[in-house]
Amino acid sequence: MPVLKRHPKNPILTPQDLPFEAYTVFNAGAVKYKGRILLLLRIETTERKTVFHVATSSDGVKFKVNEEPINYPLGELEKLGNRAHRFDMRITPMDGTYYVCHAVWLDPWGSCIAIAKTDDFVNFKQISMSVPSNRNAVLFPEKFKGKYVRLERPQNVDGSGAMWTSESTDLVYWGNPRPVKLPYTDWSGRKSGAGCIPIRTSEGWLEIYHGTCMTASTENYQLGACLLDLKDPSKVIAAPLKFILAAEEIYECVGQVPNVVFTGGACETDDGKLNIYYGGADTRMCLAQTTVNELVDFCLKNK
Numbered sequence: 357m358p359v360l361k362r363h364p365k366n367p368i369l370t371p372q373d374l375p376f377e378a379y380t381v382f383n384a385g386a387v388k389y390k391g392r393i394l395l396l397l398r399i400e401t402t403e404r405k406t407v408f409h410v411a412t413s414s415d416g417v418k419f420k421v422n423e424e425p426i427n428y429p430l431g432e433l434e435k436l437g438n439r440a441h442r443f444d445m446r447i448t449p450m451d452g453t454y455y456v457c458h459a460v461w462l463d464p465w466g467s468c469i470a471i472a473k474t475d476d477f478v479n480f481k482q483i484s485m486s487v488p489s490n491r492n493a494v495l496f497p498e499k500f501k502g503k504y505v506r507l508e509r510p511q512n513v514d515g516s517g518a519m520w521t522s523e524s525t526d527l528v529y530w531g532n533p534r535p536v537k538l539p540y541t542d543w544s545g546r547k548s549g550a551g552c553i554p555i556r557t558s559e560g561w562l563e564i565y566h567g568t569c570m571t572a573s574t575e576n577y578q579l580g581a582c583l584l585d586l587k588d589p590s591k592v593i594a595a596p597l598k599f600i601l602a603a604e605e606i607y608e609c610v611g612q613v614p615n616v617v618f619t620g621g622a623c624e625t626d627d628g629k630l631n632i633y634y635g636g637a638d639t640r641m642c643l644a645q646t647t648v649n650e651l652v653d654f655c656l657k658n659k
């Protein structure tokens with residue numbers, strides 16, 4: 357029995373569903389905001405410029421997309437580049453505010469990770485940015501002994517890389533890096549990077565992440581789940597060798613980048629489900645459902 361179920365309304369948001377012309381809509385961050393589920397959508401225009409729009413929903417399936425993009429001025433470091441291409445926003449609620457981690461491809465230097473904050477999902481302000489090469493930053497929703505901790509994925513020259521943690525007292529200076537030692541699998545051997553905001557459970561932090569492998573024709577993206585230690589999240593408690601989702605449906609296999617399922621956020625619904633929002637083939641938004649308990653059991657039974 358698969359632990360995730362694709363929603364029958366998939367794909368839940370396509371470029372054609374937007375109230376304006378667009379090429380793609382995918383890899384959204386997700387969070388509960390004012391009693392609704394909010395997605396921070398990565399949208400490419402038909403000039404292939406990336407913009408971010410907020411969408412909200414009361415049932416987590418049908419979303420209303422804001423016509424105006426968010427207001428997020430360039431940070432100091434971004435202004436030094438020839439081009440700052442931001443992507444893949446993940447939203448962590450903490451201490452009454454919302455922190456957004458994302459990647460920035462900063463020409464000509466490469467991929468950096470940035471952290472911004474917002475209180476209203478209209479105006480965003482950058483807090484800090486890393487040196488290249490790093491991506492897939494996800495901030496934990498709680499401090500550890502007074503320190504912020506994030507998952508990140510430093511990148512090798514060939515593009516491969518795996519999850520690490522680092523910590524900070526101010527979200528600007530990051531240090532004490534630790535690898536998250538996930539077991540090798542044939543679906544995540546090339547890359548593994550954090551996806552959703554870690555969810556606190558009695559068995560550990562539940563993290564849904566992406567793993568990639570090369571096939572004869574494409575780099576395939578899968579989703580996996582793992583449990584990390586509640587006190588030291590660089591320690592892996594359980595990490596099944598089985599993936600939880602692979603690109604199989606047409607909306608995951610065909611599009612801008614084929615054979616990609618990529619998550620940036622999951623939200624628990626009022627009726628106890630865990631909604632995992634993910635991009636299909638870098639083109640559209642999809643939804644898969646499970647519960648936190650089922651996913652924790654899956655991790656523990658398959659470790």
Ligand code: BMA
Binds near residue numbers: 383
């Ligand atoms: C990664 C990120 C994701 C994307 C994936 C597949 O490097 O850029 O945003 O979904 O590649 O193209």
